[in-house]
Amino acid sequence: MMKNTPGPEITLEMIAEHGLTDGEYERVVNALGRAPNLTELGIFSVMWSEHCSYKSTRIWLKTLPTEAPWVIQGPGENAGIVDIGDGQAAVFKMESHNHPSFIEPREGAATGVGGIMRDVFTMGARPVANLNALRFGAPDHARTRHLVSGVVSGIGGYGNCVGVPTVGGETEFHAGYNGNILVNAMTVGIAPADRIFYSAAAGIGNPVIYVGSKTGRDGIHGATMASAEFDDESEEKRPTVQIGDPFTEKLLIEACLELMATDAIVAIQDMGAAGLTCSSVEMADKGGVGIELDLDAVPQRESAMTAYEIMLSESQERMLMVLRPGAEDMARAVFEKWELDFAVIGRLTDDGRLTVRQGDVEVATIPVRPLVDDAPIYDRPWQPTPAPAALADEGPAVAPMTALSTLMACPDLASRRWIWEQYDHMVMADTVERPGGDAAVVRVHGTAKALAMSTDCTPRYCRAAPEMGGAQAVVETWRNLVAVGARPLAITDCLNFGNPERPEIMGQLVGCIKGMAQACEALDYPVVSGNVSLYNETNGQAIPPTPAIGGLGLIADLDKRANIALKRDGDLVALVGEGIGHLGQTLYRRELFGAEDGPVPALDPAWERRVGEAVLRLIETGRLDTCHDISDGGLLVAATEMALAGGRGLALEAPEEGDIAGWAFGEDQARYLIAAPPAVMDGLLADLQAADIPACRIGQVSGDALTLEGHGHISLGELRAAHEATLPRLMGAA
Amino acid sequence: MRAKVHIYPKPGVLDPQAKAVGNALAGLGFDGIGELRQGKLFELELEASDAASARARVEDMCERLLANTVIENYRVEIEE
């Protein structure tokens, strides 16, 4: 075949437009032994983008603990996998779709959900739950309402149609996200542990198959956009947004799982960021083989698409597979039944190259190894974040019950019902703990066990003290899982930061990762998958550091679990753990004094583990069914959440001495509230005492108000109204 | 004055609705159907001194609300 490198000469502008530095371009020329053509330049640029190559974070990500006896697959594949017993595995991952969601919130968020689900079913798992960690700008910022409404309808519209319940997540508002919202989506799936599918291509000569939707000119440069800083011009980049088709995704799940029940598939990979390029290169690289593609065979939605466009398109709902020889007809029949495109578009070769043809023309030929291995890796300079100053003057005292009302209605603590009611959180009929509690609980279909899941991060801690903040995010998911009675197994993460080329931002990233690593280590709670989203800045203004963590745990017996709702009048309520009334960096300071100041609360992951395991034992023995961890907002807020969830009042005893605000609203870590009938509580407290865990009775369930001895009471009705009204009001629905 | 606004997905933007409707029509035995596009339609009454100013206002409405210009094109017709 005639060698042909069509297209224009590569200019300096083209190199810059592709986000490659001079040094990086030089590496391209070295890898090829010649100048690239435009298609090849495009391929290198997406493969070496931050999104695909992790060039700024790779050396730091390596420091995270990734192993445990129950880990089947750690980072490096489409998703992480843990053993959940009985021959079953849980497959899960979290991913960001921040930039696309800012530009077109509905489609951006929808395609984020679609993408993360594909990562999970690619591995042979049926998706069983979705979660979403959302961060928006200030509630009164001009774009916030539009963005919230678009993102929520996009997430709901996609997951609802596919029929996977959206069971949890988190939602925060802060001016630090005015120019860069965060949309992090997580999917959990379940697979037979002995039938997991990987992406390493194998078998020279084996056919390469394309299935799913046709390829159009969607999202070309999406991957590089996801790595480029915003400026005011970026609204112009709009047409790169992709449109999702959840109906096709549903068909794709069913078709893939049907084919996965046979022995036809050798390797499979979804086409995510950088579409055909990234999927084919990764499959070939992992298998140590070459791959040859014929672009004329690629199903196309539009006419006259160039090789560049086909290779870089980010059309959604597409997968690439390597089949066993001879399995094509059977596989084709499955995909045709589900009315999806199916095409043989290439084969595996032994020359270690990615060779792309369009008709008779060879449009790209690149050795695979350098495309992956020669990707630049940077040890970026970083500056440790300076320790926060001491807490400023406390300001005028606020009556605790007044502060409570304000906090229960503040955007970060108000009920998220307006959001989760737009998500089908019950489809598949296995949701046993709906949104609103500490962790969602989803039954493993057909068994008496369940998975618990939660996403968490407290960016105000991360900004004040990245190491503690990174650790705290991990610990909070762990605590949320424990609070429902689950054994925490592992986490996935989504590391959202600003521009890593700035040493102070890199310092936040390094700090957060260090903290995460310490917490994971201490809790035996490894990282099995994750995602990095950098350059979340607009006009030089970076987002607060936000390492969102998604935790997964296992409940062995569904009948031995807990939730936050108070269940019986007369139950005693006890505080497990202890605190000093730490007010630095709390929501209390922020919401009542407008101050984001002071040091972060102390955190000791080893101590967290001792306290949490003691609580978990109480739940696992079937004696404790009511539990809530204390986090944002502190003790009084946690107690109120329990009262509202159960529709029962609570009378709390105030401490005899000390600072009432610190007692009520301090965010000291490693604490839980538990409730049980008096006779049972005696035994629980005795067990805790025997384990050397501080615990003391602080109140009793009764009436229909929240009462704090000596400080008055507020009726549940009033608290509920304040708690429920905020989001609908913000969204103009009430 | 009366305005009509036609809104269609931009060329090249995935249009799963039109695809599904096309398939369903074929399934009902309607053959010989070529390209099929599905769009949105608004019809509104508005006060305006002349057609040009009405058009300008409706175009402004499209830019700001009626159309999602990231993925849609619009066309305004003014009837006097």
Place this chain on the structure above:
Amino acid sequence: MRAKVHIYPKPGVLDPQAKAVGNALAGLGFDGIGELRQGKLFELELEASDAASARARVEDMCERLLANTVIENYRVEIEE
């Protein structure tokens, strides 16, 4: 031949979508807007010997699939 189908909710059928759009326009400061209706639009190419038979076929499509005549009215335009 080219056909255009306009589909609107029947008078008397609640159209909260149109109402919401009307409110949103008012919220953006567009005043003096009277009645606002929102509908669906299909544009399709089809083979037909003449306009009358094209119209008959497209009306059949509307009756059988494109419109739900319990709640919607439709209007067909044929362009030759």
Place this chain on the structure above:
Amino acid sequence: MKAAVIVFPGSNCDRDVRVALEAVDGVAVDMVWHGEGDFEAADLIVLPGGFSYGDYLRSGAMAAHSPVMKEVVARAGKGVPVLGICNGFQVLTEAGLLPGALLANAGLNFVCRDVHVRVENSQTLFASGLEQGAVLRIPVAHHDGQYFADDETLAELADNEQIAFRYAAGETPGPANPNGSVQDIAGIYNATKTVLGLMPHPERAADPRHGGSDGQAIFAGLAQALG
């Protein structure tokens, strides 16, 4: 009793309803693919929830014209009971087996939560496990659940006792009627009471672990009535 659950591309509650049906003693379930023009005899046909064909034109519109629906309509004509849940209800109205139509929710958002429904007519096959006037707590999850019919049809429905369920007040937050349905209608029968369509999902309240099992009474009653 043998039930046939019809599976359209995009159905997503087919498994859920199957699980709920099979939890009743003596019930066997066949899953029937939408492309099948014929299927084995069944005592009950169920159209499950989901987004058939993506619901891209109008909810249920395309499914109403799929090959299997010709057969469903024919069997319904012979008196075989048909139950449509959520998307299944939408399909039944689009197929003309039930009067009226389901419009977008008045609030224009998808709504997923528990609602309460009152049994308006217990003298039917489908309600044989239910008591007249009883209030059930069952989840809804839909975007297009606002029942609409013209006044004449509504009068007929009332005269002929075709209203199966109405949304009723209960302890769940939010308005009792989640979607603006006319006369709070949550489910209706055909004239012979052999076809039932309802928006709430009884299969999601079929097991105490769902947080309630009021929905299961519908399946259990049906199984008993149909033997």
